[in-house]
Amino acid sequence: MRLSSDEYMQISDLAKALHITTRTIRLYEQMGLVEPPKRTEGGIRVYENSDIKRFKFVLKLKALGLSLQEMKELAELYTREQLPEKIMPRLIELLDSHLNNIRKRTAQLQSLEKDIAEYKQKILDYYNLSS
Known part of the structure; x- marks a missing residue:
């Protein structure tokens, strides 16, 4: 059963929508570039629209040539200040x-x-x- 809808997505659907791999998604979560997503009782990652927006911001930073360290700095600043x-x-x-x-x-x-x-x-x- 797929959990993806207009309001949330599973990791594979998010990866497909953003043209990145699930490995990249997990790496960005691990590095703190994005917040870990909510999970279902079964442990399945569920990404909401705010998560998707954050991923798009991180991917834009990457496209602009920022390093992972610079992206992490901005992510930490975002988490603190918002x-x-x-x-x-x-x-x-x-x-x-x-x-x-x-x-x-x-x-x-x-x-x-x-x-x-x-x-x-x-x-x-x-x-x-x-x-």
Whole structure:
């Protein structure tokens, strides 16, 4: 008998809905990124809409490039404060840090691209090759 409905889901249905594995769900619970779900008398995990919303937030943080440790920090802050005005300033700091790292990496890659193109052209010129 499936327990999933519009108001709650079992772990396999949650994993399918979020395009993640049940192992990932358990890991996030174990790490404290999400609260452990309620369970039936038989021990089956039951995820409510608030749990699903929290998982979506964690997955968004992951997509933004935050590390598991940074995600855990925000999860702990959320658990303590549960107020967006308390959480968002730290999230903005983390995102700014990631943006700076991306910009640095982009500059490095652009420089590498230029170096490779110049080196390729030198080889073509030296050996009278056409590209």
